[in-house]
Amino acid sequence: MEEKELKKHQVIPLMGFGTFGRNGKEGVDAILCALETGYRHLDTAQTYDTEFEVGEALRRSGLKRDEIFLTTKISTDNFGPGALVPSLEKSLEALKVDQVDLTLIHWPAPNGRIPLEVYITQIVEAQNRGLTKRIGVSNFTIALLEETEALLGRGKIANNQFELNPILQNKKLATYCQKKEILVTCYLPIARGVLSGEPVLRSIGEKHDATPEQVAIAFELAKGYCTIPTSGRPERIRSNFKASSITLSPEEIARIETIDRNQRVVDPDWGPKWD
Ligand SMILES: NC(=O)c1ccc[n+]([C@@H]2O[C@H](COP(=O)([O-])OP(=O)(O)OC[C@H]3O[C@@H](n4cnc5c(N)ncnc54)[C@H](OP(=O)(O)O)[C@@H]3O)[C@@H](O)[C@H]2O)c1
Structure with a gap:
């Protein structure tokens, strides 16, 4: 997305850069490379230990704060009463910014051990204090989204981030989110590099002179999702970004929809019961 456009609409750039694993000096170099390539949305989290790297890359890029969209996520370790706001203040310090654009609850509390209300109330407080422009969730099921909406009121959850790619299309959850105007963000958008053997993605890619990973990213963008590949x-980093200029036909999108096989990778035993 053009920077001017980002400033004007203040929307969430749909082509983002994930930062899981982008630690240390090499991590800063990769994030800086992403910014130089044109990514304007960086996705970090308290548990990735990449907030410092994101802040450092942003500083070195020379970009202004309002030219970049920053997302971070609250660790489940910071859900206890009084813990969330100070943890986000620490994140802002590491990122060297006064406010992030989006803060997500990274996972519902493991085994439901802390009531939803306890941490949702605190993330609202963080927003009211101006620490984050928007609030959202990650790895939330339809039932959890409904509970959250009951606490917050309609239209307050900006985003749900969950695993989604051509072999795990999560259609029920994605459709629900779109109906509720909750932006869907796809994590593992290229299924950690295992898509190269997919014949449908390969054959569509041949028509566009594109890799299966680029076709996957183009598919997610065509569906109106935000996507955050990393490398x-x-x-x-550059070829994944170039996928944003590929336009798939309705027939190609329909063909990709047929290769969903619910192949999930991130599935901790303490996680929610998926839709
Ligand atoms: N909310 C959550 O619970 C959650 C969970 C997981 C991830 N995330 C977020 O989502 C982001 C993306 O997910 P992810 O990093 O797990 O998976 P991903 O982006 O689907 O895949 C990244 C992996 O694929 C490889 N890769 C990158 N581009 C490639 C290409 N063009 N061809 C072949 N292989 C390629 C990378 O290796 P190289 O580095 O060697 O290129 C890396 O190992 C994360 O960085 C993080 O920000 C969120």
Whole structure:
């Protein structure tokens, strides 16, 4: 997305850069490469230990704060009464910014051990204090989204981030989110590099002179989702970004919809019961 456009509409850039694994000096270099390539949305989290790297890359890029969209996520360790707001203040310090654009609850409390109301109330407080422009969730099921909406009121959850790619399309949850105008963000958008053997993605890719990963990213963008692939390699950082200029036909999108096989990777035993 053009920077001017980002400022004007203050929307969430749908092409983002994930920062899981982008730690240390190499991590800063990769994030800086992403910014130089044109990514204007960086996705970090308290548990990734990349908030410092994101802040450092942003500083080195010379970009202004309002030219970049920053997302962070609250660790489940920071859900206890009085813990969330100070933890987000620490995140802002590491990021070297006064406010993030979006803060997500990273996971529902493991095994429901802390009531939803306890941490949702605190994330609202963080927003009221101006620490984050928007609030949202990650790895939330339809039932949890409904409970959250009952606490917050309609239209307050800006985003739900969950695993979604052509072999795990999560259609029921994604459709629900879109109906509720909750932006869907796809994590593992290229299924951690296992899509190269997918014949449908390969054959569509041949028509567009694109890799299966680029076709996956183009598919997610065509569906109106936000996508946050990551890589530590400059050529992949650039080729993943280039996927945003691929336009798939309705027939190609329909073909990709047929390869969903509910193949989930991130599935901790303390996680929610997926839709
Ligand atoms: N909310 C959550 O619970 C949650 C969970 C997981 C992830 N996330 C977020 O989502 C982001 C993306 O997810 P992810 O990093 O797990 O998976 P991903 O982006 O689907 O895949 C990244 C992996 O694929 C490889 N890769 C990158 N580009 C490639 C390409 N063009 N061709 C082949 N392989 C390629 C990378 O290796 P190289 O580095 O060697 O290129 C890396 O190992 C994370 O960085 C994080 O920000 C959120």
